[in-house]
Amino acid sequence: MSELNLTLKVWRQAAHDAEGEFKTYRLNGVSTEMSFLEMLDVLNEQLIAENEEPVAFDHDCREGICGMCSLMINGQAHGPDNETTTCQLHMRRFRDGDTIVIEPWRARAFPVVRDLVVDRSALDRVIAAGGYVSVNCGSAQDANALPVPKQDADKAMDAAACIGCGACVAACKNASAMLFVGAKVSQMALLPQGKPERTARVLNMVARMDAEGFGACTNTAECEAACPAAISLSNIARLNREYFKAVLTSPR
Amino acid sequence: MSVVAESTLDAKVPSGPIEEKWEKHRFEMKLVAPNNKRKFDVIVVGTGLAGASAAASLAELGYNVTSLCIQDSPRRAHSIAAQGGINAAKNYPNDGDSVMRLFYDTVKGGDYRSREANVYRLAQVSGSIIDQCVAQGVPFAREYGGLLANRTFGGAQVSRTFYARGQTGQQLLLGAYGSLMRQVEHGKVKMFPRREMLDVVVVDGVARGVVARNLVTGEIESYAAHAVLLCTGGYGNVYYLSTNAKGCNVTAAWRAYKRGAYFANPCYTQIHPTCIPVSGDYQSKLTLMSESLRNDGRVWVSKAADETRRPRDIPEEDRDYYLERRYPAFGNMVPRDVASRAAKERCDAGYGVGTTGKAVYLDFKDAIARDGEDVIRQKYGNLFHMYQKITAEDPYHVPMRIYPAVHYTMGGLWVDYNLESTIPGLFVLGEANFSDHGANRLGASALMQGLADGYFVAPYTVGNHLASVKLPRVTTHHPAFQEAVVDARNRTEKILGVNGDRSVDSIHRQLGHIMWNYCGMSRSAEGLKDAMEQIRSLREEFWQRVKVLGTGEALNQNLEYAGRLADFLEFGELLATDALERNESCGGHFREEYQTAENEAKRDDENYCHVAAWQYNGEDAAPTRHIEPLTFETVKLTQRSYK
Numbered sequence: 001m002s003e004l005n006l007t008l009k010v011w012r013q014a015a016h017d018a019e020g021e022f023k024t025y026r027l028n029g030v031s032t033e034m035s036f037l038e039m040l041d042v043l044n045e046q047l048i049a050e051n052e053e054p055v056a057f058d059h060d061c062r063e064g065i066c067g068m069c070s071l072m073i074n075g076q077a078h079g080p081d082n083e084t085t086t087c088q089l090h091m092r093r094f095r096d097g098d099t100i101v102i103e104p105w106r107a108r109a110f111p112v113v114r115d116l117v118v119d120r121s122a123l124d125r126v127i128a129a130g131g132y133v134s135v136n137c138g139s140a141q142d143a144n145a146l147p148v149p150k151q152d153a154d155k156a157m158d159a160a161a162c163i164g165c166g167a168c169v170a171a172c173k174n175a176s177a178m179l180f181v182g183a184k185v186s187q188m189a190l191l192p193q194g195k196p197e198r199t200a201r202v203l204n205m206v207a208r209m210d211a212e213g214f215g216a217c218t219n220t221a222e223c224e225a226a227c228p229a230a231i232s233l234s235n236i237a238r239l240n241r242e243y244f245k246a247v248l249t250s251p252r
Numbered sequence: 253m254s255v256v257a258e259s260t261l262d263a264k265v266p267s268g269p270i271e272e273k274w275e276k277h278r279f280e281m282k283l284v285a286p287n288n289k290r291k292f293d294v295i296v297v298g299t300g301l302a303g304a305s306a307a308a309s310l311a312e313l314g315y316n317v318t319s320l321c322i323q324d325s326p327r328r329a330h331s332i333a334a335q336g337g338i339n340a341a342k343n344y345p346n347d348g349d350s351v352m353r354l355f356y357d358t359v360k361g362g363d364y365r366s367r368e369a370n371v372y373r374l375a376q377v378s379g380s381i382i383d384q385c386v387a388q389g390v391p392f393a394r395e396y397g398g399l400l401a402n403r404t405f406g407g408a409q410v411s412r413t414f415y416a417r418g419q420t421g422q423q424l425l426l427g428a429y430g431s432l433m434r435q436v437e438h439g440k441v442k443m444f445p446r447r448e449m450l451d452v453v454v455v456d457g458v459a460r461g462v463v464a465r466n467l468v469t470g471e472i473e474s475y476a477a478h479a480v481l482l483c484t485g486g487y488g489n490v491y492y493l494s495t496n497a498k499g500c501n502v503t504a505a506w507r508a509y510k511r512g513a514y515f516a517n518p519c520y521t522q523i524h525p526t527c528i529p530v531s532g533d534y535q536s537k538l539t540l541m542s543e544s545l546r547n548d549g550r551v552w553v554s555k556a557a558d559e560t561r562r563p564r565d566i567p568e569e570d571r572d573y574y575l576e577r578r579y580p581a582f583g584n585m586v587p588r589d590v591a592s593r594a595a596k597e598r599c600d601a602g603y604g605v606g607t608t609g610k611a612v613y614l615d616f617k618d619a620i621a622r623d624g625e626d627v628i629r630q631k632y633g634n635l636f637h638m639y640q641k642i643t644a645e646d647p648y649h650v651p652m653r654i655y656p657a658v659h660y661t662m663g664g665l666w667v668d669y670n671l672e673s674t675i676p677g678l679f680v681l682g683e684a685n686f687s688d689h690g691a692n693r694l695g696a697s698a699l700m701q702g703l704a705d706g707y708f709v710a711p712y713t714v715g716n717h718l719a720s721v722k723l724p725r726v727t728t729h730h731p732a733f734q735e736a737v738v739d740a741r742n743r744t745e746k747i748l749g750v751n752g753d754r755s756v757d758s759i760h761r762q763l764g765h766i767m768w769n770y771c772g773m774s775r776s777a778e779g780l781k782d783a784m785e786q787i788r789s790l791r792e793e794f795w796q797r798v799k800v801l802g803t804g805e806a807l808n809q810n811l812e813y814a815g816r817l818a819d820f821l822e823f824g825e826l827l828a829t830d831a832l833e834r835n836e837s838c839g840g841h842f843r844e845e846y847q848t849a850e851n852e853a854k855r856d857d858e859n860y861c862h863v864a865a866w867q868y869n870g871e872d873a874a875p876t877r878h879i880e881p882l883t884f885e886t887v888k889l890t891q892r893s894y895k
Contacts, residue, residue, distance in 0.1 A: 015806060033531045035642075041536055041757065048755045048810070053801045056809055058324060060497040062537045064638065065422055066328040081641075088641045113468055114807040117324075121445065124325050128437040132430030133389045137309040137707045140380070140387035144344060147398030157391040157416060160423060164327055193389045 004030040004091060007099040008043060010055055013112055020112065022101075032092040036079060037062060037069060039091055040102075056115040064088040064228065067163030070170070071116055072103040077167035077226040085165065085228040105166055107175035109213040120166045122212040123180060129208035130201040131184040133193050152190045159186040161229045168223035168231070174215030179223040181209050182239035183231045189242055199246040206243055261514070261865055261880040264668045265369040270886050274373045277669070281712055282719035289314030292718050293477040295462055297449045297504055299326035299432065301425055301699060302682025303483030305706025308431035311440035313711060315718075318475050319432065320447040320464055322499055327429045330485055330497040331702060334421025335542035335635065336405060337413035338385075338699040340378040345402050349410040351375045358697060359887045361407040361587050362662070362690020363839035363855065365520070367863070368886055369669060370687045377708040378700055382414055384707055388427035392416050405695035406543050407587040407894075413696045418542055418634045424699055428706070447473070448812060449504045450743075451736040452480060452511045452678060459678035460726045463736040465744075467812060470805040472740045474728035479677045479714050482508060483706070486661035486683040488521065490820045490827065491772070492764020494658035495527060495540040501816040502823045505665050505684055513673040514865035514878060516666035516686035518823070519831035522693055522840045523773050524659030525591035528642055528652075529611040538657040539642060541614070542635055543695040546584045548619035548628065549652070551575050551591070553612050557602040563613055563651045574598055582894040589692045589840045589853070590894060592656035596773050597851065599655070606653045615651035656773060660698060662689040662840065663830070666865040666880070670713035671705060674865075676721065679714060681705035686863070691839025744804040747814045752797035756814045759794050763787065763817070763824060771828050776844040780832040784825050791821040826866060826875065833877060836860045848891075857889050 005028045013020030027043050034042070037059050044054035060068040064085040071086045073079035079089045094100065102116065110118040148156075160183070168179035185202050188194030194201070217236060224233040266277040284292065292315050296307040299321040307319045321329060341354040355375040359366055382400070386392065392414050393401040402411040416423035435441040446467040453461040453474070461476040484504035488494035509515045526541045552573045553559075554566055575594055576583045586594075595612050598604065605611050620628050625648055629636070636647045643653070664686040671679050671687070682702040689697065770783035794817065802808045837846040837853035838860070846854045855861075863880040 031532055031534060034534050035536070038534050038536050042534060044810075045755055045757060048799060048801060051801065054810055056807055060323060060328055060499050061330060061333045062498060063333055063495075063539045064641075065419065066323075066330070066332050066497060067325075068323060068328050083637075084641060088638070090641065090644075092644060117807065120324060124327070124433060124436075124443075124445075127327075127430065128433040132427075132434050133387065134434060135384075135387045135431075136312045137305070137384055137431070137711070138380075140383035143342070143379075143382045143386040143392075144399050146386075148394055149398050150394045150396050153391050153394040153398075156389075157393075157423075160391050160416075160426065161419060163422075164325065187391065188389055191389050191391065193387055 002032050004032065004094060004096045004098070006030055006094065009099065009101045011103045012055070012115055014114065016111055016113055030091055032090070034091045035062065035087055036073070036089040036091065037087050056117045058117050059087060062087040065163060067165035070105050070118065070165060070167070072105065072170060074101050077105070077171040078228050083228055083230050105170035107169045109175060109177070110166060110169065122214070123164055123166060123177070125212060126177065126181060126205055126208045127184065130197065130204040133188065134197060146192055148191060156187045156190040159183045159190070159231065159235050162231050163229050165228065167226045167228060169214065171222040171226035172215065173220065173222070174218065176217045176223070177209050177214040178217040178236045178239060179227065179231055179233070181205050182235035185242055186235040186238045189238060198242065199250050202239065202242040202246045203250060259878050261666070261878050262668070263367060263880055264670065265367070266669065270368060270372045273369050274376060278712055281716035284715050284719045286314060290316065292316065293318065294479045294481065294714060295320070295475055295477040296481045296483060297462060298329060298483035298485060299429070300329035300331035300483060300485060300682060301428055301702030302706045303329065303481070304425065304428035304432045305703050306481055306483060306681055306710045307441055308428060308435050309707050309711045310714065311435035311438070313715070317435065317441045318444065318477060319441050320444045320449060320462070322446065322448050322467065324445055326432055326443060326445060327426060329425065330500055331425045331699070332422045333497065334699055335418045335540065336544040337403065337415035337420045337696040338381070338424060339405065339412050339696040340382045340414060340700065341375050341412060342379050342382060344400060345411045347410045349412050353410065354378060354412065356887055357408050358688070358694060359690065360892060361692055361694035363692050363853065363892055364690065364857070364861070364884065364887070364889050365838050365882065366690030367687055367882060368884060372886070373709070374688050374701060374704050377704045380708060381700060381703045385424055385427050388430060390416065390423045390427045403544060404547055404585065406546065406585050406591070407694040415544070418632065421699055424703065428703070449484070450507060450740040452508045452675065453732050453736050454511050454675055455726050455730060455732050458676045458721065458723065461728065461733060463733065463740050465740065468807050470803070470808065472737050474733045474737060476726055476728045476733065478718055478723050479679065481679045481681060481710060481714070482665065482684050483681045484684045486664065487823060488658045488661050490763070490824050491658040491767045492761050493530065493535060493538050493768070495524060495538050498537060501819065503816050503819045506819040506823055508665060508673065508675065508678060510868050511675060512868070513675045513678055514666040514867050515663070515826060516863050516865040517663035517830065518827040518866070519771070519834055519841050520662035520691045520839060521658060522588060522660040522662060523592040523656040525588055525595055525656050526614060526654045527657035528639065529606060529608065529655040539638065540657070540659060541639060541652065541654060543588065545614060545632060545635060548631070549584065549614040549616050550618060551584055551612055551614055553598050553603040553605060559605070563605070563615070572603070579894045586894045587692055587694060592773055593842060595656055611653040611655045613651035614654045616647060617651070620648065660693055662686065662691060662693055666863065670716065671709055672713065672717065677717060679710055681710055691841055743815065744811065747798065747800055747811060747818065748804060750795060750798045750800070752799045754793070754797040755799060756810055756817055759790065759798060760817050760820070763790055763821060766790070767824055767827070771831055774842045774844055775831050777832060780828045783828045787821065787825045787828065794818060794821055830864055830866065834860055834864065861889070
């Protein structure tokens with residue numbers, strides 16, 4: 001275990017409609033065993049001691065699953081490690097004397113709430129448009145009545161692993177949400193339970209995605225590189241196929 | 253804090269044979285006619301498994317639901333972090349499981365401190381939960397034939413645990429969240445994220461709404477309804493370090509307690525045996541390694557107390573597989589409380605490993621030799637990955653180091669068979685209530701209980717309340733709302749007004765130390781009295797020295813945190829009081845004075861076979877300890893044995 005002395009450039013913005021700016025902080029004696037968020041905790045303790053309001057940032061489970069944490073770290077969503085959320089990024093990844101630039105997600109659909117906190121409720125609204133099976137509680141048949149080929153179930157699970165953090169949107173130059181939408185559409189398209197609403201689901205979710213101000217996809221694959229849950233770009237391909245099929249066959 | 257005389261609580265358990273109670277009760281409960289349901293408003297606080305499933309199910313029935321959560325999205329509630337699985341008495345593997353066996357295992361696992369009728373109902377509806385989740389598109393693990401796979405969990409000798417890799421909680425929650433968002437789309441659920449409930453509003457003795465802080469604007473908002481459901485999780489963060497998400501807190505439950513809901517068995521806390529050990533003072537949380545790892549991992553320490561060799565250099569004959577040695581029948585699969593205490597015993601005796609000596613090995617060497625690395629990777633890949641991220645060690649080649657950590661709280665607001673608290677119209681679901689796990693929860697049972705409560709119990713019992721109690725029109729203009737809003741505002745101003753010199757986090761860490769040292773894996777009367785004294789003085793210090801910058805009229809995470817800590821500082825004392833008053837050891841509550849010759853927990857069924865439910869009597873008054881006697885008609889009370 002060793003210690004790092006760091007320079008942090010952190011985006012500070014008092015409110016949604018306030019003007020923001022980078023502020024520079026020196027932080028010494030950072031243990032390499034710390035997680036990135038624990039490093040920010042230490043920064044906030046230092047700021048409080050100096051009578052400066054602590055940096056607001058979203059976080060909750062701190063074990064990489066809730067999708068609440070975010071942050072552009074030196075221009076990379078969730079920082080430099082592959083398949084890693086900011087809360088699971090550890091300071092051993094950095095070197096003594098490093099300067100680290102920390103920004104919020106930047107996307108039209110994710111307005112800044114304060115400092116590093118953004119509003120990602122657009123993703124919830126996209127799910128509300130159809131990211132589910134319409135089954136009321138109580139009406140399900142026995143769980144084993146409908147076998148699902150293991151390879152389909154595994155692929156559906158790969159897609160369902162999305163944690164809804166928004167890194168894909170933040171990493172994309174167009175702030176597209178295609179990987180997020182593709183993951184949910186794929187999960188449902190791969191499972192027999194999702195079949196009855198397959199057509200309406202993809203049309204409605206894509207329409208909502210566009211209405212929320214997410215951009216178009218150019219297959220640059222920045223989203224896949226940034227995704228902490230290893231959601232594959234093939235889900236976007238499947239989304240496109242589902243969408244074309246739906247457009248051609250839908251009576252609407 | 254002293255204790256006032258006891259009185260007896262009625263859990264309203266239906267009469268008749270245990271197998272028929274729920275069926276009979278469902279028939280006896282009153283119904284709200286379909287076209288009348290839209291006349292009723294229900295508030296659901298929290299969107300974890302219990303909250304999301306209840307909100308979605310009530311909305312599907314036709315009620316108007318208001319749903320609040322503290323996260324930025326309902327999908328992020330802490331249920332999402334549950335790894336291992338969900339139990340159900342499906343008996344798909346044909347290995348002898350049944351509703352009766354799941355019921356029996358859960359009662360025994362809980363060390364005979366849960367309510368039989370509730371646990372039986374839980375086992376009865378467990379199968380329907382799996383059906384419902386599969387229908388939602390939850391991608392459970394499957395066998396090559398396309399049917400569902402199962403695995404074993406602690407405290408059971410059958411395979412009844414359904415799982416979705418190491419992300420079962422996430423997948424179940426996303427299923428419930430999907431159902432919830434579907435109702436949002438239909439306009440039947442009004443969803444309010446980034447809201448923190450600060451009070452329950454009681455009108456004429458009945459819960460009629462809540463007051464919540466809008467965490468973005470700071471505004472104190474009022475919500476009126478005909479019934480209120482608290483699905484606000486557990487209080488493990490009173491220990492500061494726990495496997496809980498940072499936002500988990502006791503505030504909603506504590507405010508309900510102060511408005512008249514009794515708090516049951518707060519001393520029942522679960523210390524999970526397999527967590528990544530503490531590495532330094534800056535540590536903000538502990539990470540669980542799923543109990544499912546004990547299916548293939550073997551727990552051991554060196555036979556020598558002054559061991560300096562690396563784990564791989566220690567030959568078989570010098571290793572002490574102490575769980576297999578002490579509990580040959582269950583081996584590494586003993587329940588959590590037993591495994592945690594055994595780890596503590598070895599470490600306290602000087603056999604602990606790693607730089608701190610506060611860890612034991614969890615070794616996959618034999619499993620990898622038997623099944624190959626690929627099979628182990630398929631089963632536990634994401635857990636091994638997480639371990640490596642945090643510790644920078646490769647568990648495929650070096651044994652994991654693990655140590656117990658606070659994980660789950662069996663105690664919670666007291667509820668009757670209908671999941672209704674002592675405030676009529678206030679229902680409590682999931683980890684926030686106390687009812688099903690007794691003094692120790694078995695692995696993969698939390699997900700089962702959260703979804704049982706939300707999908708299959710509350711939709712009936714809440715309807716019964718709405719149909720049988722006269723509920724005159726109440727709006728947020730009612731004086732009770734005005735009063736609660738003023739209270740909440742005053743409290744915010746009081747915290748901001750202290751303007752002291754200690755950060756919220758530093759005080760919380762200090763509270764955590766007190767709780768862990770005196771109210772953790774082992775407790776004594778002397779230590780508990782000491783803890784109560786220390787908590788009281790820390791609470792005073794909080795109100796004199798806490799430093800919260802900024803205002804109440806904006807997003808202010810430190811202010812939120814301070815409010816939660818203020819409640820933990822009151823609640824911690826109740827936890828210690830309850831532990832002190834329970835003069836026995838049972839499940840997760842281990843009192844040093846009460847143990848068998850083999851250092852196992854020694855229950856006192858004659859004097860403590862009851863639930864302790866605490867009633868708030870005001871700021872400076874002692875709370876009253878009520879009891880609900882526990883009667884065991886189906887399961888015979890015996891000394892728990894996993895040998």
